Amino acid sequence: MSDSNQSLTLQAPISGVVVPLIAVPDPVFASLTLGEGIALDPLGECLHAPCDGEVVQCARTHHAFTLKTKAGVELLLHLGLDTVELNGKGIEPLVSVGDQVRAGDPLCRFDADALARGASALITPLVITEAAGWQLLPSKHREGERVSLGEPLLVLTRTAVEQSNRRADGPLAERPVTLALASGLHARPAARLRAIAREHSVSLTVQHECSTGNIDSANADSLSALMNLGLVEGATLRLTAQGEAAEAALDAAERLLTTPEVEEHSAPPSATLTAAVLNKGELAGLVASPGLAIGPLVSYQLSLPAVPLVGEGEAVEMARLEEALLRVGEALAQAEVQATRQGQSAEAEIFAAHRAWLEDPDLVAAAGDHIGEGHSAGHAWREALDAEAVRLAASGNMLLAARVADLRDLQRRVMAELSDDQQEALPELPKNAIVVAEELTPSELVAVASQRPAGLCLAGGGTTSHVAILARARGIPCLVAMGASLIDAAHRATGESVILDAENGRLALTPSPTQRAEVAERIDTRLHEAERAKALAHEPAITLDGRKIEVCANIGGAAEARLAADSGADGVGLLRSEFLFLERDSAPSEITQCDEYQAALEALGGKPVIIRTLDIGADKQLPYLRLPSVPNPALGVRGARLWASHPELLETQLRALLGVTPLETLHIMLPMVSEVGELREVRRRLEVLACEMGLDARPRLGAMIEVPSAALCARSLAVEADFLSIGTNDLTQYTLAMDREDPTLTARADVLHPAVLRLIQATVDGAQGHCPVGVCGAAAGDELVALLLVALGVDELSVEPARVPAVKAALRCLNATALADEIPELLALDDAAAVRQHLSAWLAQTNHTDITTTTLERC
Structure with a gap:
């Protein structure tokens, strides 16, 4: 109902309990992608109109209705979450599209019990999907408050400037697609489609030929129009985009509409706790960083910096906030540069991500709203990030929830800049402390790590969080997602000697003296062997039967080259040059590339x-490189195939590579080679450029074996190549037809599958007598796999720098000839799991080595 020409009041469409939209456990509603609004946990079984208007959309599955007021405001009422999957079961619609309704008129009846059994929640959002020049005022209703049907719920006021329809100029592009969304084009994908159009500043239209032969059309700016198309899985559509970024928008829209939806609210299988029988006094957690530790339990908690509640006026406080954000941004930039120089790529990436988040206009705008209400800059920033943290934590998406610690880090950093109090110092930790905390921000982890704790246990967090990444990079055993019981137990056991088993995911709070002695002995043995391996890291890796194996390092650039040299690497088996091309608006120059390559050689x-x-x-995509859209990019233009369409990129890179000295130590490797002609063409071009540059020496040229065709034709490639290097990640992906980016397939995409091993064997056999074969995929860093690769005949392994000492130590315990005799039996097994089991048992029986997930214990 409208109070006046300047305001619009929305009534509660049902009796219920207030839920802020940002707290709704659905990322599309909580992120406000659909629009602003509120939600109610219903206490009735009939949904009513919140205002006068026309029904412009009724969902095919009866779970959603859109009303449009005379002023042009569009409101979406979405009954429950994931109710689209019920296909209308338990819902009786009482209106149709085109009906005029008055505030309080019934829209639908529903069976609450039936919906509760089939939907993820009954929470019903009311969202302003089209504001049409109106602004939503902050709600006076608090979370958990009960409201009655018809009670005033939200108020909108007319803004000074009316919104106008988006009109985009520029190229026009079209593309046919087939809808692959099982639940059709409902609210969630419709909102994402609108977001794509706005992100790329294009006018995006969806057209569909209905059964009558008529063409139905909807612009992505209108969610109701999109949903009214009634599109179901299998529908044939035509997408039209107009604007400078029309093709990019169509790429994103096509990916959205042709990729089957997954359950967004469940955790990925790899991140769930396995059912384990816990002994008395043990707590379970997810392994974020593997290892063993024993030591006194220490609770860690720092309070937020103190800031004033009330501000000194909007102008003063906004200026303070902007200045604080600038200082924190500069500090993060300096930290990123320092981490890069020290070869700490994981930390550098996290600092870069924090800088990007710090510049998020939505966070700054939210803080500005709180400043406008009279709060100080510090308190406004705290409130804004509290709300965002609640939204992420309630999203049900583990990847989003894992970013809460990053938000807390930014919250603390900025508040510290706005606080007059001296910052609370990190308490001194006892030796070998097992640190327990609800959460740690990345900067807190860095501070805690400086005191060398033996391990970490977090009540929250996730295995994909930045804290987990940093813990793994520093080799600190860490369990996460241990729950509130961890904090309660920590208060009772503070100072007690505990055992952290971050291999089996448990913390023993009351271990017996015998248990502590056994674990202490295991830790001492592992430390001794790690130190011994490190001391011998610069020595060659020679197997028991006399084979010398080169153990090289995989690096991301010159900054990590020194780390590789210090680790004892026999060289660099893979320098990923694409890092130079990413995060840029244009391709790097020849001089820029040459300087980077030269620095790596010198290191x-x-x-x-x-x-x-x-x-x-x-x-991996570049913003300035336009690649054609294909249904399966992993099978499209990539690697060596890129040069046919973009020869200028190869030309510049080859010139930069030929500019380094000495060329004798430079090896150039071509990725994604599928046939020898691709390698010959690059060698021909390399020769032409070398002659033009007046060079006498030539670098070695090799090919990566990443696709089955290259492995099966290894002999012809080996005749042309100076070396071959197997990329196990892609070779496994293409052999098993399992997307390496799909987390649900990660455990099954195993290089030890007999089919993959046969291709590796074919590569080695084909190259015999012509050129050496190396492995630069992630599998080379797994000691168990590394031993088998060498037994198969591989000459060189390339691993992460930190893995070099352990892999060399493992190889020194290997009788490669004896293991080679087992290969026919291994290749005859059914699957990768069987190969792993058989290989582990053979190594144990022959006393070659005892491989664990974290370390090598010498034979």
């Missing part, structure tokens, strides 16, 4: 350095 002091040419495509 290795004459040892061989293999630099992979630009490997872009599939999961």
Whole structure:
């Protein structure tokens, strides 16, 4: 109902309990992608109109209705969450499209019990999907408050400037697609489609030929129009986009509409706790960083910096906030540069991500709203980030929830800049402390890690959080997602000697003296062997039967080259040159590339350095490189195939590579080679450029074996190549037809599958007598796999720098000839699990080595 020409009051469409929209456990509603509004947990079984208007959309499955007021405001009422999957069961619609309704008129009746059994929640959002020049005022209703049907719920006021329809100029592009969404084009994908149009500043239209032969059309700006198309899975659509970024928008829209939806509210299988029988006094958690630790339990908690509640006026406080954000941004930039120089790529990436989040206009705007209400800059920033943290935590998406600690980090940093109080110092930790906390922000983790704790246990967090990444990078055993019981137990056991088993996911709070002695002995043995391996890291890796294996390092650039040299690497088996091309508006110049490549060669002091040419495509894209849209990018233009369409990129990169000295230590590797002709063409071009530059020496040229065709034709490639290097990640993906980016397939996409092993064997056999074969995929860093690769005949392994000492130590315990005799039996097994089991048992029986997930214990 409208109170006047300047305000619009929305009534409660049902009796219920207030839920802020940002707290709704659905990322599309909580992120306000659909629009602003509120939600109610209903206490009735009939949904009513919140105002006068026309029914402009009724969901095919009866779970959603859109009303449009005379002023042009569109309101979406969405009964429950994931109710689209019920296909209308338990819901009786009482209106149709085109009906005029008055405030309080019934829209639908529903069976609350039936919906509760089939939907993820009954929470019913009321969302302003089209504001049409109106602004929603802050709700006076608090979370958990009960409201009655017809009670005033929200108020909108007319803004000074009316919104106008988006009109985009520029190129026009069209694309046919087939809808693959099982639940059709409902509210969630419709909202994402609108977001794509706005993100790319295009006018995006969806057209569909209905059964009568008529063409129905809807612009992505209107959610109701999109949903009114009534599109179901299998519908044939035509997308039209107009604007400078029309093709990019169509790419994103096509991916959205042709990718089957997954359950967004469940945790990925790899992140769930396995059912384990816990002994008395034990707590379970997810393994974020593996390892063993024993030591006194210490609780960690720092209070937020003190800031004033009331501000000194909007102008003063906004200026303070902007200045604080600037200082924190500069500090993060300096930290990123420092981490990069020290080869700490994980930390550098996290600092960069924090800088990007710090510049998020929505966070700044939310803080500005609180400043406008009279709060100080510090308190406004706290409130804004509290709300965002609640939204992420309630999203049900583990990847989003894992970012809460990052938000808390930014919250603390900015509040510290706005606080007059001296910052609370980190308490001094006892030796070998097991630190317990509800959460740790990345900067807190760095501070805690400086005191060298033995382990970490967090009540919250996730295995994909930045804290988990940092813990793994520093080798600190860490369990996360242990629950509130961890904090309660920590208060009772503070100072007690506990055992952290971050291999089996448990914390023993009351271990017996015998248990502590056993674990202490295991830790001492592992430390001794790790130190021994590190001391011998610069020595060659020679197997028991006399084979010398090169153990090189995989690096991301020159900053990590020194780390590789210090780790004892025999060279660089893979320098990923694409890092130079990412995060840029244009391709790097020849001089920029040459300087970077030269720095890497100098860091290795004459040892061989293999630099992979630009490997872009599939999961890695460049903003300035326009690649054609294909249904399966992993099978499209990438790696060596890129040069046919973008020869200028290869030309510049080859010139930069030929500019380094000495060329004798440079090895150039071509990715995604599927046939020998691709390698010959690059060699021909390399020769032409070298002659033009007046060079006498030539670098070695090799090919990556990443696709089955290359492995099966390894002999012809080996005749042309100076070396071959197997990329196990992609070779496994293409052999097993399992997307390496799909988390649900990660456990099954195992390089030890007999089919993959047969292709590796075919590669080695084909190259015999012609050129050496290396492995630069992630599998080379797994000691168990590394031993089998060497037994198969591989000459060189390339691993992460930190893994070099352990892999060398494992190889020194290996009788490769004896293991090679087992290969026929291994290749005859059914699957990767069987191969792992058989291989582990053979190694144990022959006393070669005892491989664990974290370390190597010498034979």
